[in-house]
Amino acid sequence: MGIKGLTKLLGDYAPSCVQQQELKNYFGRKIAIDASMNIYQFLSAVRAGADNLRNEAGEVTSHLSGLFYRTTRLMELGIMPCYVFDGKPPELKSGELSKRIEARRQAEASAALAKEEGDVEAYEKFNRRVNKVSPEVIEQSKRLLRLMGIPILEAPEEAEAQCASLCKENLVYATASEDMDSLTFGSSKVIRQLWVGATSTAEKKGIHPLEFSLEKALLELNFSYEQFIDLCILCGCDYLDSIRGIGPYKAFNLIRKHGNLEGALEEIKEKHDVPDHFPYDKARELFLKPKVHSPSSVVLEWSPPDEQGIIQMLVHESNFNEDNIRKALKRLAHSKHASSQGRLENFFSIKPKEQQDPSTDKKRKAPVFSPKRNKRR
Structure with a gap:
């Protein structure tokens, strides 16, 4: 769910904290991605009768398709993604999880009724809400990402909190998530619409990533x-x-x-x-x-893809088109060279702008974040 109404509130009271970006602007950036949120989006996008999103056994493979092609696209642009998975949810979150389970049960009942009545449109609508990120889906996703050479991290509890910790320590540039509580956990920068912005039709539809700055939000809100x-x-x-x-x-x-x-x-x-x-x-x-892993214990490494392992998983086990997978693998292998190149600013130390003496301002100003500029992210 995230934080109710926060996006609109920031748009009205702290407009400079959000900026539309081009994907190419993230060249050379390391970005922590809330894995479960993005996987759920792919599961919710399943279309009835779409053979390319299911294998011969009828099992949904849309999460594998999305992870593979979208991650390859990000790597082609020189973006270095790492995926963070949720751990055990905090006890305080049990109420929200119960609501989600009940909502899923209601959707299942509505989908069954629509199917019985022959209402295809209503069935597809409610059936999308039934999809959930199961343990099997999570393990398949982790396996694929490891084969692709993409680093993954399993958070002790909330993925957003772990992503925020990586941001605070300058191990990554930003958190990519649709939930605004990534800002609440302290992510210095949060990117929304990163994945949808990486689709082939995104530019035609005018869809671009939106980047939120916590520092600017605090300054404009005076909080x-x-x-x-x-x-x-x-x-x-x-x-x-x-x-x-x-x-x-x-x-x-x-x-x-x-x-x-x-x-x-x-x-x-x-x-x-x-x-x-x-x-x-x-x-x-x-x-x-x-609860997060100590930054000193986190190692983010991008390695060459295991091409034979990917062919085995996506082609032989999941019935993906082999020609398409091999073409994507060539792009992925080539992208390793692009993403390994650093940004120019990473070779220089940037002197922070001098801040006005707080004693000269009657209003209490929010503390200014001072990220370490000389570390490569």
């Missing part, structure tokens, strides 16, 4: 990072039920007025019903100190 987390919690996140009657704009004004969630809740309780179980302090702790 500290801690206040930004409180704002996101009050907007509605995966860990707590939202408060009826409190949308993102009311949440923003309340945090701006009171400075923190505790003060905002005191005012909210006067007019709105706050859920009996609303452990905002635990949600705040999850965003501030999530």
Whole structure:
């Protein structure tokens, strides 16, 4: 789900924090990708009767097709992706997961009814909602990425949190995810629409990646990072039920007025019903100190693809067209040379712009992020 209404709120109150980008601008960049989110998108895009998305046994292979061709495309552009997979979900997230399970059950019932009534359009609509990222799908995806020579990382808990940790330590340039809670976890930069922007028809449709900057968001909102987390919690996140009657704009004004969630809740309780179980302090702790692998233990290495292994998996096991796979493998092998070339800025140290003395400004300014500019990402 992410953070409810955060994208529109930032567009209105911190417009400079989001910029449309061209894929070519990420040449030489290392980008951490929220794997489960992207795999789910491919599963949801399954079309009834599309033979190329299923093998002879009728098993869905759209996630393998998407991973293989889209990752190859990114590598061709000189982008160096690494994929981060979710670990065990935090206990506080159990409520949100229960809602998703119930929604899937309702979709299954609606799909079955539509199929019985012969309503093909309704069946396809509800059947897409039934798709889930199963353990089998995850293991197949990891196997393919390893064969492609792409680094993968299994997070202790939330993938977005692990991606954010990689960003903070300058091991990668940005997090690629559609969920805005990647910003809440502290990713300095978040890229949305990276994968859809890599499709062959993206340019014709005017689809480009959108890059969000946490530093610029904090400066324009005039919030500290801690206040930004409180704002996101009050907007509605995966860990707590939202408060009826409190949308993102009311949440923003309340945090701006009171400075923190505790003060905002005191005012909210006067007019709105706050859920009996609303452990905002635990949600705040999850965003501030999530369980992640220590940066010193993380090694990101891109290696040559195992061509025979990929042929075995995609052609012989999944019934992909062999000619198409071999053509893509040639592009993938060639792309290794492009992605291994560094960006010009990586060879120079960039001096940070001088900041104005806070004592001369009456308003409290949010702390400025100072990423290490001399490390290659």
